Amino acid sequence: xTAGPRPTNSEAAGLVAGFALWSLAFLALYGGHGTLCxxxxxxxxxxxxxxxxxxxxxxxxQAALILxxxxxxxxxxxxxxxxxxxxxxxxxxxxxxxVWTGLPVATLTLC
Amino acid sequence: MSEAAHNEALDLHHELExxxxxxxxxxxxxxxxxxxxxxxxxxxxxxxxxxxxGVLAMLMRAQLAGPDTQFLDPGQYAQVFTMHGTVMMFLFxxxxxxxxxxxxxxxxxxxxxxxFPRLSAFGYWCYLFGGLILLTALLLGVAPDSGxxxxxxxxxxxxxxxxxxxxxxxxxxxVEISAVCAAIEFMVTVLKVRTGGMALGxxxxxxxxxxxxxxxxxxxxxxxxxxxxxxxVERAFGLPxxxxxxxxxxxxxxxxxxxFGHPEVYIIFLPAAGVxxxxxxxxxxxxxxxxxxxxxxxxxxxxxxxxxWVHHMFTTGIPHLSLAFFSAASLLVVVPTAVQVFAWLATLxxxxxxxxxxxxxxxxFFFIFVSGGLTGVMVAVVPFDWQVHDTHFIVAHLxxxxxxxxxxxxxxxxxxxxxxxxxxxxxxGLGRLAFWLIFVGFNLTFMIMHLTGxxxxxxxxxxxxEGLGWEIPNLVSSIGGFVMTIGFAxxxxxILVQWRxxxxxxxNPWKAGTLEWAMPTPAPAYNFASQPHVTxxxxxxxxxxxxxxxxxxxxxxxGHRGGQRDTLGVDGVTGEPEQVILLPGPTYLPLVTAxxxxxxxxxxxxxxxxxxxxxxxxxxxxxxxxxxxTGLRHEPEPIDAGLGKLLLPHPAVxxxxxxxxxxxxxxFDATFFASLLFGYLFLxxxxxxxxxxxxxxxxxxxxxxxxLALGLSAFAAYRAxxxxxxxxxxxxxxxxxxTGLASFAATAGLIxxxxxxxxxxxxxxxxxxxxxxAAYGALHSGLTAVGAGFVSLxxxxxxxxxxxxxxxxxxxxxxxxxxxxxxxILAAVHLMPLVGSL
Numbered sequence: 001x002t003a004g005p006r007p008t009n010s011e012a013a014g015l016v017a018g019f020a021l022w023s024l025a026f027l028a029l030y031g032g033h034g035t036l037c038x039x040x041x042x043x044x045x046x047x048x049x050x051x052x053x054x055x056x057x058x059x060x061x062q063a064a065l066i067l068x069x070x071x072x073x074x075x076x077x078x079x080x081x082x083x084x085x086x087x088x089x090x091x092x093x094x095x096x097x098x099v100w101t102g103l104p105v106a107t108l109t110l111c
Numbered sequence: 112m113s114e115a116a117h118n119e120a121l122d123l124h125h126e127l128e129x130x131x132x133x134x135x136x137x138x139x140x141x142x143x144x145x146x147x148x149x150x151x152x153x154x155x156x157x158x159x160x161x162x163x164x165g166v167l168a169m170l171m172r173a174q175l176a177g178p179d180t181q182f183l184d185p186g187q188y189a190q191v192f193t194m195h196g197t198v199m200m201f202l203f204x205x206x207x208x209x210x211x212x213x214x215x216x217x218x219x220x221x222x223x224x225x226x227f228p229r230l231s232a233f234g235y236w237c238y239l240f241g242g243l244i245l246l247t248a249l250l251l252g253v254a255p256d257s258g259x260x261x262x263x264x265x266x267x268x269x270x271x272x273x274x275x276x277x278x279x280x281x282x283x284x285x286v287e288i289s290a291v292c293a294a295i296e297f298m299v300t301v302l303k304v305r306t307g308g309m310a311l312g313x314x315x316x317x318x319x320x321x322x323x324x325x326x327x328x329x330x331x332x333x334x335x336x337x338x339x340x341x342x343x344v345e346r347a348f349g350l351p352x353x354x355x356x357x358x359x360x361x362x363x364x365x366x367x368x369x370x371f372g373h374p375e376v377y378i379i380f381l382p383a384a385g386v387x388x389x390x391x392x393x394x395x396x397x398x399x400x401x402x403x404x405x406x407x408x409x410x411x412x413x414x415x416x417x418x419x420w421v422h423h424m425f426t427t428g429i430p431h432l433s434l435a436f437f438s439a440a441s442l443l444v445v446v447p448t449a450v451q452v453f454a455w456l457a458t459l460x461x462x463x464x465x466x467x468x469x470x471x472x473x474x475x476f477f478f479i480f481v482s483g484g485l486t487g488v489m490v491a492v493v494p495f496d497w498q499v500h501d502t503h504f505i506v507a508h509l510x511x512x513x514x515x516x517x518x519x520x521x522x523x524x525x526x527x528x529x530x531x532x533x534x535x536x537x538x539x540g541l542g543r544l545a546f547w548l549i550f551v552g553f554n555l556t557f558m559i560m561h562l563t564g565x566x567x568x569x570x571x572x573x574x575x576x577e578g579l580g581w582e583i584p585n586l587v588s589s590i591g592g593f594v595m596t597i598g599f600a601x602x603x604x605x606i607l608v609q610w611r612x613x614x615x616x617x618x619n620p621w622k623a624g625t626l627e628w629a630m631p632t633p634a635p636a637y638n639f640a641s642q643p644h645v646t647x648x649x650x651x652x653x654x655x656x657x658x659x660x661x662x663x664x665x666x667x668x669x670g671h672r673g674g675q676r677d678t679l680g681v682d683g684v685t686g687e688p689e690q691v692i693l694l695p696g697p698t699y700l701p702l703v704t705a706x707x708x709x710x711x712x713x714x715x716x717x718x719x720x721x722x723x724x725x726x727x728x729x730x731x732x733x734x735x736x737x738x739x740x741t742g743l744r745h746e747p748e749p750i751d752a753g754l755g756k757l758l759l760p761h762p763a764v765x766x767x768x769x770x771x772x773x774x775x776x777x778x779f780d781a782t783f784f785a786s787l788l789f790g791y792l793f794l795x796x797x798x799x800x801x802x803x804x805x806x807x808x809x810x811x812x813x814x815x816x817x818x819l820a821l822g823l824s825a826f827a828a829y830r831a832x833x834x835x836x837x838x839x840x841x842x843x844x845x846x847x848x849x850t851g852l853a854s855f856a857a858t859a860g861l862i863x864x865x866x867x868x869x870x871x872x873x874x875x876x877x878x879x880x881x882x883x884x885a886a887y888g889a890l891h892s893g894l895t896a897v898g899a900g901f902v903s904l905x906x907x908x909x910x911x912x913x914x915x916x917x918x919x920x921x922x923x924x925x926x927x928x929x930x931x932x933x934x935x936i937l938a939a940v941h942l943m944p945l946v947g948s949l
Contacts, residue, residue, distance in 0.1 A: 011684045012302075012311070019414035026418050030436050035796070037430070079685045082312030082403065089407040093447075097415065100443055104435035111430075 011080055014072075014087030017065060018094030025058040025098045029105060037111035047110050055102040062095040120662035123640040123670055130671055131223070131636035133697045142697035144228035145636050146213050149235050151532070153210025156239060157203050162603070163246070164198035167191050169596055172556075176589035178577045188573035189256035190275070194249055196259025197279065200375070201286050202242045204517055205328075208382045209234065209293040211524070212321045216297060218531075218627035218634060219315045221306030221643050221650075223668075223678040224694050226299040226768040229701050229737065234289035234296070236705030241285030244713070248278040255279035258571065260368055261342065263353035263361040268346045274716070280343040281716045285709055287336055290328055291779055297325035299771045302683040306626075307667050307754070308645040309686040315625050315648070316399065319406050320385025323413045324378055329775060330417070331374040333783035337790070338367030341883070347715070350872050350879035352790070358876035360798035362427060363790055369420035370786065377416040379513060381409060383520035384451055387473055390527050391455050393623045394470040395462030398649065401454040408447035408454075415444040425496045434493050441491035448484060452477075467621070468539040468546070472523035475550045476515055483511025486561065501571075504564025507557045514553060522546075522602065529609060530616035534633035537613025541605040548598030555591025559584045618658060624649025629658045641666035642679050644754055645686070667753045679752065680761055680768065690764040691750045695740065704733040735901055741769065742917065744909045763914045773921045777928050784932050787887060791880045791939060803877035805870040806944035813868070814941040817860025818934055824853035824895055825930035828923040831902075836913050843906060843919070850926060851899035854892045857933060861889040864940055881940050888936040891929035898922045 029051055036047035069091050073084040133143035143149065170191050174183045183191060213231050217224055225231055248254045255275045257266035266276045301322040305314070341352045342364065351357025353364050392399040399405070418440035425434055455477075464470060486508040490496045499505060530536045563584040568575060575581050619628035628651055630638055641664045647653035654660070664670060667679050667688065676694035681687060711726035742762045749757045761767040795801065827849035834842030864885040865872065872882040902918045905911060911918060 015410055016414075019411060023414060023417070026436065026440070030433055033432055033436075034430065038796075079310055082310070083684055086403055086407050086410075089403070090410055093407065093411050094414075097411070097443055101418070101436055101439045104432055104439065108432055108435055110432055 011083050011087075014069065014084065015090060017069075017087065018062065018091035019097070021058055021062050021065065022094040022097050022101075025055065026101055028054045028058070029102055033105075033110070048105065051105045051110070055098070055105055059095065059098055059102075062091065062098060066091045066095060116659065116663045119664065120640065120659070123662065123664055124635065126670055127637040127640060128635055130674060131676060139697065141702050142699050144232045144695060144697055144701070146217055146224050146228060146231060147634055147636060147638075149228075149231045150210045150212075150214025152235055153206050153213060153238065156235075156242070157207040157210055160198050160202040160206070160242060162599075164195055164203055165596060165599060167195040167198065169592060171195065172589040172592040174573065175575075175585050177586065178575050178579075178582055180574055183573060185573045186256065189571075190249070190252070190254040192571055193255045193258050193279075194245070197245065197255060197283070199513075200259060200379075201283055202238075202245070204379045204513070205290055205375075206238050206286075207521060208324065208379065209238075209289065211382065211521075212293065212297055212325075215528075215627065216300055216318060216321060217304070217678075218630065218638055219318050219625055220301070220304065221309060221626045221629075221639065221645060222300075222304045223638050223642070224304075224676065225296050226304045226692070227296050227772060229695050229698060230292045230296050232698075233701035233705055234292035236702050237292070237708065238286050238289035240705055240709040241282050241287075241289070241712075244278060244282035244285065244709070244716075248275070248282070253278065260372065261364070262368075263342065263364040266342065266364075267353060267361075268349075277343065277346060277716055280339045280346075281712045284336060284339045284343075285712050287332055287339075288708065290332055291336075294325045294328035294332070295772055295775045295779065297321055298329065298775045299768050301325070302771060303680050303766070303768050304678060304692060305681050305686055306642045306645055306679055307681060307686065307688040307756070308643075309681065311684055311686075312403075313645055313648050313686065316388040316402065316405060317382075317385040317625075320381050320388065320409060323409050324381045324385075327374050327378050327381070327413050327416070329779050330782045331371050331378060333371075333779060334367045334786040335371035337783055337786045338364055338371075341367075341790070343715075344883075345879075347718070348873065350882070351876050352794070352879055354876075355799045357874065357879075358794065358798055358800045358803055359879075360794060360876075362424075362797070363793050365424050365427065366420070366793065367786060367790065369423045370417075373420040373423060374413075374416045376512065377412060380516040381412070383476075383517045384409070386520040386524040386527075387455060387476060388451070389625065390469050390473060390523055391458055392462070393527075393621050394465045394467055394473075395458045396465070397458065397462040398624075399454060400457040400461060401450070402648065405451055405454050408450035412444060412447040415440055415447065419444060422491060422496070425493050426500045438491055438493050442488065445484065445488060452481065468542045469523040469527040469621075471543065471546050472519050472526065475546065476519035476523065479511055479515025479519060479550075479553065481515075483508060483513075483515050487512060499564055501569055502564035503560050503568045503570060506570055507560035507564060510553075510557045510560075514557075522549075525602075525606075527621065528627075529606075530620050530632045531627060531634055533610045533613075534616055535609055535613035536616035536620050537609040541601060541608065545598045545601035545605060548601065549595050550598075552591045552593070552595030552598055556588045556595060557591075559587045559591075563588070619651060624652040626650055629661055631658075631662075639666065640664055641669035641753065643667075664753075667756065669753055672750060677760075679758075680764070683766075688752060688756045688758060690761045690767065691752055691758050692761045692768060698740075700733065700737055704730060704737065707733055731897070735897075738901070739905075742905070742910045743915060746912060746914065762917065767917055769917050770920065773924050777924065780928065781932075784887065784935075787883060788935065788939060791884060794876050794880055795943070798876060800875075801877070803870065803875040806877070807864065807870070807881060807940060808868045810863075810868050810941070813860055813863055814937050817857055817863075818937055820853045820857035820860060821892065821930040821933040821937075824850050824857060824892070825923070825927045827853060828895075828899070828919075828926040832916065832919045832923050835906075835911055835916050835919050838913055840906065843911070844903060847899045847903045847906070850922070851896045851903070854896035854899060854926070854929070857929075858889045858892040858896060861885050861892060861933065861936070869940075884936045884940055888929075888933045891925075892933060895922070895926045895929045898925060 032051055036050055069088040073088050076084045131145055133139045174180050253275055255278055257271050257276050264270055301318055344350050345352050351359040353359045353361050421437040422441045566580050568581045616632055640662050643661055643666045678692050679688055680690035680692045682689050707726050707729045711723045714722035747760045747763050749759050752758045827846045831843050831846035834846055865882040869881040870878040872878040902922050905918050
């Protein structure tokens with residue numbers, strides 16, 4: 001009889017990891033914008049500083065993900081090479097997407 | 112093939128064909144679950160709805176051909192344009208994709224059927240019955256008339272007092288059940304139900320496209336289903352979710368609708384792009400350039416398409432910075448689309464393209480879809496969108512995208528796979544004539560419509576006055592529309608002629624490399640007499656004698672084992688064979704369940720609420736009966752799967768399709784819940800007329816006890832799993848009883864919220880939203896309680912053992928989800944008023 005299932009299904013999660021972080025950034029910036037501007041109007045927090053903080057934190061997380069995926073891809077066994085390569089490409093693309101969609105936070109009038 | 116091999120193949124065929132076919136009784140066809148039969152039913156029904164949608168389009172073009180036309184009155188016109196959009200989007204495009212994927216996926220993946228054949232059949236009946244509700248309304252003159260997007264307040268009771276909007280909300284929700292079933296079905300099928308050796312990197316690109324599309328359907332449809340339920344209960348019971356006077360907000364509907372609606376465009380486009388990626392290399396005579404890049408592009412596209420929904424709402428007064436986010440994402444989504452387009456162009460440049468009929472349709476796709484994409488870039492720019500919003504420019508843009516991006520590839524695919532469907536391939540003359548009529552007719556209709564829009568003609572007006580400069584463009588559009596219609600009529604005639612008179616097709620007539628051509632045409636009910644071991648992306652090119660080898664039983668699972676339908680299950684990433692999936696045979700249960708759901712929906716529609724409740728209980732009974740048939744009552748022996756593999760049947764394997772089915776069902780469920788929480792928070796923070804007159808009565812003891820019961824329920828379910836692993840039947844039973852009682856207590860605690868603690872749901876949207884949240888939580892806890900009782904019964908009847916533990920593991924998963932979502936509900940309901948009243 002063959003061995004039980006190998007735990008390679010978790011490799012598939014790598015395919016969505018990069019853009020999951022992009023989604024998080026997108027939702028946090030979009031949702032945070034309205035809420036923070038309401039607070040700022042009441043003399044509360046500095047909306048731009050908080051949004052830039054969120055943006056930068058997620059970008060750092062994405063950079064770390066890219067480094068991890070790159071290392072993982074170089075050490076891949078043959079049967080996992082494809083999925084790890086695609087995961088790496090997607091992580092890089094997702095970081096570029098986060099830079100692009102978050103740019104208005106740094107450049108436009110906020111509230 | 113030698114005579115002996117030929118006879119061997121014939122013997123296998125005669126054994127397998129009746130096993131995988133529906134029973135040959137008078138009503139046996141109603142019990143069919145075979146994916147080819149259900150897939151063809153889906154596609155034929157979808158084409159019938161396409162023709163109905165086309166007739167509605169012609170009615171509109173006849174009306175708009177000249178100024179001040181009285182062919183249709185405003186009410187009729189509203190029904191016609193609403194039904195045209197509804198039919199084309201919900202009853203043609205999505206079901207066509209479902210049908211195509213149902214039919215094609217197992218063939219592409221080298222398997223015998225899908226993961227859950229009964230679910231596919233159930234989906235078909237829901238689609239048919241939901242579609243018939245809408246069609247009947249159209250024939251009776253009470254069709255929906257508030258636009259295919261059902262914007263509130265137009266679709267709300269005060270402005271649409273008739274039954275029309277209710278028909279849309281109820282009918283489309285029944286249809287959407289089929290989409291959700293299909294999404295779960297395809298997610299699991301692509302992950303687990305492939306043939307041996309088919310690692311993700313060797314999977315046909317079309318399967319990748321359909322997999323990503325399924326994932327998008329799984330998280331794209333819940334917001335719309337939620338919105339439809341909310342609007343229907345607002346209309347039926349006066350819960351003011353979208354009424355600003357009662358603390359609701361019409362914009363919430365737009366958010367929920369377009370959270371579905373924009374990804375929907377890509378849900379429609381991606382499978383069509385998958386068809387392009389499949390056909391193009393065949394006719395270019397070389398493998399597609401950039402396989403890995405295309406896989407990456409389409410996953411990126413799926414994510415990005417969920418960040419675009421507000422670009423349908425640029426004129427609703429949303430803050431400028433928010434618009435900038437969505438404008439940026441709308442421009443960004445062009446990049447993965449362009450990656451695919453350039454990969455296709457590179458393949459054409461490096462190959463030697465043959466201008467066969469399917470390729471002609473692909474060239475038409477390129478021209479029209481790229482044009483639509485370019486106008487899409489224009490409307491992604493906010494100031495331009497403000498200028499053309501709600502004009503015929505948008506009508507032209509969306510038709511270029513949808514007809515170019517879906518209908519043309521579908522027609523290419525139809526001609527390409529015609530030998531698969533009917534076993535014949537005929538002359539291409541009539542098809543070429545049809546192509547040119549449709550291509551010219553389409554551009555005549557919609558190219559000039561951009562100008563009509565720029566000249567200021569708004570959408571959805573039933574007529575227009577003379578002297579505005581709109582007469583000639585509209586007349587040209589109408590003429591083009593009728594030319595296009597003649598083209599579509601020719602396609603139908605061509606299909607009928609080929610089906611009846613064309614020559615028998617040779618096997619693999621286009622010299623393609625994918626596995627669907629490794630079987631006889633038309634495809635037999637069982638697909639493969641034995642399943643291949645795949646070592647390359649194009650197995651047919653890799654192994655010339657593959658069809659003969661498979662037909663004579665030279666692959667995995669040759670023939671059948673004791674009259675049981677089965678197929679191979681693999682590791683999701685590597686494609687290593689892992690289990691033998693036992694498939695169910697024909698059954699009337701999908702039909703009965705779908706009919707019961709439709710009955711409940713109709714009772715609700717006509718205000719017979721006791722009937723709806725009774726039938727809802729009937730649906731639960733059908734579901735339990737359905738689940739009773741799964742699993743085994745004995746300890747299975749490993750099965751000789753061929754090619755040296757000895758595998759366990761799926762009920763004894765940890766990562767069986769049922770386990771993954773539960774995971775993806777919960778993904779759908781969690782998206783639904785996230786949409787509900789979003790609605791609650793949106794109303795709380797954005798809607799006018801807040802704060803509400805009263806918040807929930809503080810009840811910390813009830814809240815704490817409910818939370819405790821939720822936690823205990825999940826904990827006990829896991830203890831039951833652990834006890835079962837130790838072969839401790841008594842312990843398993845005990846922990847199941849604790850699970851059931853704790854879930855029951857949690858249900859009571861959640862029901863107490865709207866009954867005793869919350870303000871009236873009809874006075875303010877706050878009370879309405881609290882009711883929805885509590886009802887959601889109570890439903891899940893209640894189902895956990897029912898599940899615990901059901902699994903106890905299964906335990907007593909011998910369905911469970913340490914190895915056969917799926918029921919328990921799935922109950923624990925569901926119970927954990929019910930506990931987590933219940934805790935979030937308790938926090939939202941009991942804690943938020945404390946913050947809000949600070």
